[in-house]
Amino acid sequence: DQQVKQNSPSLSVQEGRISILNCDYTNSMFDYFLWYKKYPAEGPTFLISISSIKDKNEDGRFTVFLNKSAKHLSLHIVPSQPGDSAVYFCAASIKLTSGSRLTFGEGTQLTVNP
Amino acid sequence: EPEVTQTPSHQVTQMGQEVILRCVPISNHLYFYWYRQILGQKVEFLVSFYNNEISEKSEIFDDQFSVERPDGSNFTLKIRSTKLEDSAMYFCARESLRFRLAEAFFGQGTRLTVV
Numbered sequence: 053d054q055q056v057k058q059n060s061p062s063l064s065v066q067e068g069r070i071s072i073l074n075c076d077y078t079n080s081m082f083d084y085f086l087w088y089k090k091y092p093a094e095g096p097t098f099l100i101s102i103s104s105i106k107d108k109n110e111d112g113r114f115t116v117f118l119n120k121s122a123k124h125l126s127l128h129i130v131p132s133q134p135g136d137s138a139v140y141f142c143a144a145s146i147k148l149t150s151g152s153r154l155t156f157g158e159g160t161q162l163t164v165n166p
Numbered sequence: 167e168p169e170v171t172q173t174p175s176h177q178v179t180q181m182g183q184e185v186i187l188r189c190v191p192i193s194n195h196l197y198f199y200w201y202r203q204i205l206g207q208k209v210e211f212l213v214s215f216y217n218n219e220i221s222e223k224s225e226i227f228d229d230q231f232s233v234e235r236p237d238g239s240n241f242t243l244k245i246r247s248t249k250l251e252d253s254a255m256y257f258c259a260r261e262s263l264r265f266r267l268a269e270a271f272f273g274q275g276t277r278l279t280v281v
Contacts, residue, residue: 084268095257095272145268150197150261152268153211
């Protein structure tokens with residue numbers, strides 16, 4: 053099942069710089085996209101989401117961009133902080149509302165160096 | 167938003183034994199979910215549960231798995247006869263309180279080790 057794919061297993065950036073995490077999907081039925089952050093031995097923590105009718109959503113240091121024609125989304129973190137170091141998962145749902153399963157990517161390990 | 171609480175945090179069981187994983191949700195939620203993550207792999211959907219019934223299940227959720235809400239509060243995942251490949255982190259999740267959107271809010275997980 054490769055419906056959601058994160059091609060970069062890891063990313064390393066300097067504190068204060070921009071982190072860009074990428075995600076591609078193949079299922080055109082996906083209608084809602086989400087980013088989660090995960091620390092070891094904890095559950096995924098919801099960060100930000102975007103509906104397919106939008107191309108950008110911003111929440112503080114986090115911005116998600118959606119390119120529907122390319123079936124691509126990205127998460128920008130500006131400025132990056134050492135506390136942002138974690139595994140980031142993108143996920144997709146075919147429904148905007150509750151009840152739909154989330155399909156996750158493999159995750160990208162982000163390391164922010166002081 | 168408040169999260170869900172899962173117990174136990176770690177369970178070790180022998181192959182072939184039954185295990186029950188528990189999730190204590192906040193009231194007023196209608197949708198609950200179970201996901202799992204095998205070490206080094208993706209987080210995978212298992213089942214969604216709505217109004218005391220299974221709403222959707224994945225191909226992973228075979229006859230060995232069951233879910234219920236036995237006392238109207240705790241939400242459980244039962245694996246009847248565990249296999250080595252059931253070793254994973256199991257996450258309970260609840261729906262968003264915000265406009266009933268598709269975000270799921272996860273518990274801290276139960277690490278299941280089958281030996």
